[in-house]
Amino acid sequence: MAETNSSSAFDAEQGYQKKGNTYFDDGREIELLHFVYDRAEHVRNSPSAVLAAIDEYARSKNYLMNVGQYKGKIITELIQEQKPQTMVELGGYVGYSSILFGDVFKRLGGKRYFTLESSPEFAAVIMALVRLAGLDDVVEVIVGDSGASLERLHREKNLEHVDMLFIDHIEFERDIKLCERLGLVSPGTLVTADNCVYPGQPEYWSYMTASVQERRPAFNREEDERKRGNPDLIYESRLVEGFEPSGEKNVTLIFLSVAFLPITLVIVLLSLAANKLLGLLSGRNIKSLRSSSGKNVLVTGVGMSKGLTLARSFQQAGHRVIGADFEPDGALSPGRFSNSLARFHRLEKPTAKHGSAPYIQGLLDIIQNEQIDLWVSCSGVASAVEDGGAKEIIENRTDCKAIQFDIATTRTLHEKHTFIDKVRAFGLNVPETHTITNHQQVQDALRKAPSGRKYIMKPIGMDDAARGDMTLLPKAPWEETVKHINQLQISEKQAWILQQFVKGEEFCTHAVVINGKVKVFASCPSSELLMHYEALPEGSPLNLAMLRFTQRFAAKYGDGFTGHLSFDFLVEDTNQQDPEQIVLYPIECNPRAHTAVVLFSDDQDMVAAYLSLLAKDASTPTVVYPKSPKKYYWIGHDLVESLLLPLARLLLLRISVVECLRHVPVFWSHLFFWRDGTYRLDDPLPLLALYHIYWPMQFLNCVREGRRWSRLNVSTLKMFEC
Numbered sequence: 001m002a003e004t005n006s007s008s009a010f011d012a013e014q015g016y017q018k019k020g021n022t023y024f025d026d027g028r029e030i031e032l033l034h035f036v037y038d039r040a041e042h043v044r045n046s047p048s049a050v051l052a053a054i055d056e057y058a059r060s061k062n063y064l065m066n067v068g069q070y071k072g073k074i075i076t077e078l079i080q081e082q083k084p085q086t087m088v089e090l091g092g093y094v095g096y097s098s099i100l101f102g103d104v105f106k107r108l109g110g111k112r113y114f115t116l117e118s119s120p121e122f123a124a125v126i127m128a129l130v131r132l133a134g135l136d137d138v139v140e141v142i143v144g145d146s147g148a149s150l151e152r153l154h155r156e157k158n159l160e161h162v163d164m165l166f167i168d169h170i171e172f173e174r175d176i177k178l179c180e181r182l183g184l185v186s187p188g189t190l191v192t193a194d195n196c197v198y199p200g201q202p203e204y205w206s207y208m209t210a211s212v213q214e215r216r217p218a219f220n221r222e223e224d225e226r227k228r229g230n231p232d233l234i235y236e237s238r239l240v241e242g243f244e245p246s247g248e249k250n251v252t253l254i255f256l257s258v259a260f261l262p263i264t265l266v267i268v269l270l271s272l273a274a275n276k277l278l279g280l281l282s283g284r285n286i287k288s289l290r291s292s293s294g295k296n297v298l299v300t301g302v303g304m305s306k307g308l309t310l311a312r313s314f315q316q317a318g319h320r321v322i323g324a325d326f327e328p329d330g331a332l333s334p335g336r337f338s339n340s341l342a343r344f345h346r347l348e349k350p351t352a353k354h355g356s357a358p359y360i361q362g363l364l365d366i367i368q369n370e371q372i373d374l375w376v377s378c379s380g381v382a383s384a385v386e387d388g389g390a391k392e393i394i395e396n397r398t399d400c401k402a403i404q405f406d407i408a409t410t411r412t413l414h415e416k417h418t419f420i421d422k423v424r425a426f427g428l429n430v431p432e433t434h435t436i437t438n439h440q441q442v443q444d445a446l447r448k449a450p451s452g453r454k455y456i457m458k459p460i461g462m463d464d465a466a467r468g469d470m471t472l473l474p475k476a477p478w479e480e481t482v483k484h485i486n487q488l489q490i491s492e493k494q495a496w497i498l499q500q501f502v503k504g505e506e507f508c509t510h511a512v513v514i515n516g517k518v519k520v521f522a523s524c525p526s527s528e529l530l531m532h533y534e535a536l537p538e539g540s541p542l543n544l545a546m547l548r549f550t551q552r553f554a555a556k557y558g559d560g561f562t563g564h565l566s567f568d569f570l571v572e573d574t575n576q577q578d579p580e581q582i583v584l585y586p587i588e589c590n591p592r593a594h595t596a597v598v599l600f601s602d603d604q605d606m607v608a609a610y611l612s613l614l615a616k617d618a619s620t621p622t623v624v625y626p627k628s629p630k631k632y633y634w635i636g637h638d639l640v641e642s643l644l645l646p647l648a649r650l651l652l653l654r655i656s657v658v659e660c661l662r663h664v665p666v667f668w669s670h671l672f673f674w675r676d677g678t679y680r681l682d683d684p685l686p687l688l689a690l691y692h693i694y695w696p697m698q699f700l701n702c703v704r705e706g707r708r709w710s711r712l713n714v715s716t717l718k719m720f721e722c
């Protein structure tokens, strides 16, 4: 037996809409049905045309959690090799995989393809689409929990053996054991499963790769016969990446970096020449901008776009800027090449082994040696809490002031559950949230829930990459809810939150708060991997509502509450015109600078707002908003996402010319009308360093160390490892 897996690195790569916070069961499945049936006469009896219509919907309307073409291709190739007579799919959703696999299966002489789907609505969509595709003679849709359905199909002698199994729901381990016990899988069966790495099925994966000796003790211990499986079955397991091996991905990106180097060099050289000329014409030099009243400002995190923006803005305003950053594995920070810096220092990254002492000592040394007046802490998520500790030590031992919350505040705001507790304590609106440390608490909370309200579970303290499960609770019937809860690893050590599920649009904010007063503020539409920034208008009701929330929150903390503050909100009704009537659901707080700070590039008022911390009378009442209507993007991200990936897919005959060209106008509009978050005419070297030094070095390290990643954030230098 073989095992396949696919990383979700490229789930959205086919140009599907962004996944967003709410990504299924909000009416989109029925909308899809209308969408496809509106084209019924063009797609009837053609599985590929029905699939193309589903893809079109997911690209133009709403994201759909389908297996997609790339991962689908891996499975279809396995079907071609295996030529199964009976195939079972666990988790059908809207039938994309049923149609894709059922088509190949039927053409190869397959007899019965069972799609098991727990949701009656989704199952109805599958039935309608399978029928439209002309596959209802082989694809049978079975409604209900997969466990109960497997048992019934077996009991009624409708299913006695499975030649190929595709697992794509939630209860991976439970159902494989059930199939073993019922004798549905046996030597020769091919078991395939999606999502083994991301979002991850660790129990399932360790079960499938365990030896007979390793399985026996658990088998003997298990009292519930249904959960025992067959310990004598040995699987030949193999992980298959959904898009391409990560090694190839890294090498391809290094190759791209080299290929585009001449273009970047031309841009940089032209920019340097233009600067020289402008300097000669105006009779001044960029280094001579320093004003006599200028301060010494330390900006940490200058490799990230947010740190770079702040460094440049302070330098433009006549201050001496010292930059500092981590340089993991020798990958040089792009910020160190910025001509806005008087000097650059490398910082020791806090690690579990060495703690944060070397990092904080490094900061102290810089602050003392460079006589820093103001430290603008621009931390990434890895050092947010350490920066809180550093602030306390620095302000105690030196005259330097820090734009950073203290350690207790940073910790409270950093964790979702303590943040929500705080908002609630301040009398502001929160989604209903419970901290969960045992299974019973979930049941108790769900039993008391208002009718119709749905909830999701999120583990506390885990990286977002590990969160994939958006199962809405309670499930029907109640036993399903209990089953779902019981398979979660909940304990005192690994607490979770149970949070009200809010169907709404997501927005994020960025604020600079000085002694409890909001000095700088911006809000933008948000998404999971935010790479395009466009501020909401200053006077818009939504912007005002989010500003007021931030002001109330900051005021409650009061004096001494100084730092960068950003919130993620879900908003159900974005059309409400009265800011006071807009219901905001804060779901997360980041007590650190947000990349949205790029919207304030070179804003002297923003710099003044920061410096008000050093002023004796810091009572400047106005809030600084983004002035220019500029929108921001990152060329490297857009180039790959909007041009090169679609082109590669076209060459591999995976998409049509029309689909490939669909992204081109967006790319050009960004190129001509938006601003790049890294490039600046008078400071072009960070662009060169970002794409031709930093990222290639990171990719090289990944190849050398066999590290895998699923997504990159060009602006924050973050690699989501998996």
Ligand SMILES: C[S@@+](CC[C@H](N)C(=O)[O-])C[C@H]1O[C@@H](n2cnc3c(N)ncnc32)[C@H](O)[C@@H]1O
Pocket: 065, 066, 067, 068, 090, 091, 092, 093, 094, 095, 096, 097, 098, 116, 117, 118, 119, 122, 144, 145, 146, 147, 168, 169, 170, 171
């Ligand atoms: C990722 S989607 C499946 C996508 C589908 N295989 C495709 O690629 O087009 C997972 C589906 O599993 C269903 N599901 C979750 N738990 C289930 C269970 N216990 N039994 C049957 N279906 C389940 C969900 O309702 C959802 O529709």
